[in-house]
Amino acid sequence: MIAFVNADLDIRKKPIFRNLNFTIQPGELVYIVGRSGSGKTTLLKSLYMEIKPVKGEVIVNGFSSRKIRKGKIAVLRRKLGIVFQDFRLLEDRNVYDNLAFVLKVTGTKHSLIKEKVMTALKEVGLEQAAKEMPQNLSGGEQQRVVIARALVGDPVAIIADEPTGNLDPETSIEILEYLKKINAKGISVIIGTHDYDLVRHHPSRTLMIKDMNLVECTIEPAPSGTCWHPVPKQAAVAS
Numbered sequence: 001m002i003a004f005v006n007a008d009l010d011i012r013k014k015p016i017f018r019n020l021n022f023t024i025q026p027g028e029l030v031y032i033v034g035r036s037g038s039g040k041t042t043l044l045k046s047l048y049m050e051i052k053p054v055k056g057e058v059i060v061n062g063f064s065s066r067k068i069r070k071g072k073i074a075v076l077r078r079k080l081g082i083v084f085q086d087f088r089l090l091e092d093r094n095v096y097d098n099l100a101f102v103l104k105v106t107g108t109k110h111s112l113i114k115e116k117v118m119t120a121l122k123e124v125g126l127e128q129a130a131k132e133m134p135q136n137l138s139g140g141e142q143q144r145v146v147i148a149r150a151l152v153g154d155p156v157a158i159i160a161d162e163p164t165g166n167l168d169p170e171t172s173i174e175i176l177e178y179l180k181k182i183n184a185k186g187i188s189v190i191i192g193t194h195d196y197d198l199v200r201h202h203p204s205r206t207l208m209i210k211d212m213n214l215v216e217c218t219i220e221p222a223p224s225g226t227c228w229h230p231v232p233k234q235a236a237v238a239s
C-alpha cells in the first residue's frame with residue numbers, strides 16, 4: 001500500500017507538491033499524468049525514497065519516509081521494480097546477465113537464479129533473447145527486458161517513469177499490455193506519463209497533477225475529437 005499524508009515535496013527548495021493526501025491500494029494500476037515539468041518524476045522518486053517529503057510523509061509497503069533508516073531504503077527498493085524511459089540496461093552484459101545481476105546483488109541463491117531469470121523473460125515473451133546484447137534489440141524489446149528486470153525480484157509494485165517515452169505508438173500500447181498482464185497478477189503498477197492516447201487505450205485510475213496536487217481524472221476527448229485531455233472527475237460527471 002502507498003499513502004501520502006499531508007506531504008510536501010520540494011526540489012532544491014522549489015515547491016513541487018503541497019499537502020498531498022492520497023492512497024494507492026495493492027494491486028491497482030494508476031497513471032500519474034501532467035505536463036512536462038509538473039512533477040511526475042518527483043512523485044515517482046518519492047515512492048522509492050530518492051526524494052523525501054519536507055513535510056508530512058509517504059508510506060510505501062510499510063516503510064514511512066519519516067522513520068526509514070538509510071539501510072532499509074535498499075530493502076524497500078528490492079520490493080519495487082523501477083522502469084525508466086531510457087531503459088538503463090548494462091550494455092556490457094547480455095539480457096540474461098542483466099537480470100541475473102539484480103538477483104546476485106540481492107543475495108539470491110545461485111540455484112534459483114536461472115529459473116527466476118527465465119520466468120521473468122517468459123513474462124515478456126523474450127526467453128529466446130537471453131543471450132542477446134541489449135543494444136542488438138529494438139527499443140520495444142529493450143523496454144520489455146527492463147520490465148523483466150523489474151519483475152525478477154518479485155516486486156510488490158512496478159514504478160514506471162514515461163516507460164513509452166522513446167517508443168512509437170503501437171509499441172507503446174504493446175508495452176502497456178505487458179504492464180497490464182503483470183498488474184493482473186496482483187502487482188501494483190504506477191505509471192508516470194504524458195501520453196494521454198496510451199491512457200485512453202488502457203483506461204485505469206488516473207491522477208492528474210494540478211496546482212501542486214493530484215486530482216482524480218478521466219481521460220476524455222477534446223471537443224474537436226482529435227485530441228485527448230484529462231478532465232477532473234467532478235467536472236467529467238457534471239458535463
Ligand SMILES: Nc1ncnc2c1ncn2[C@@H]1O[C@H](COP(=O)(O)OP(=O)(O)OP(=O)(O)O)[C@@H](O)[C@H]1O
Nearest residue numbers: 011012016034035036037038039040041042043194
Ligand atoms: N535536479 C534538479 N534541479 C533543479 N530543478 C529540478 C531538478 N529536477 C527537477 N527539477 C524541477 O522540478 C520540477 C518537476 O520536475 P519533474 O522532473 O518531476 O517533472 P516531470 O513532470 O517528470 O517532467 P517531464 O515530463 O519533463 O519529465 C520541474 O520544474 C523541474 O525543472
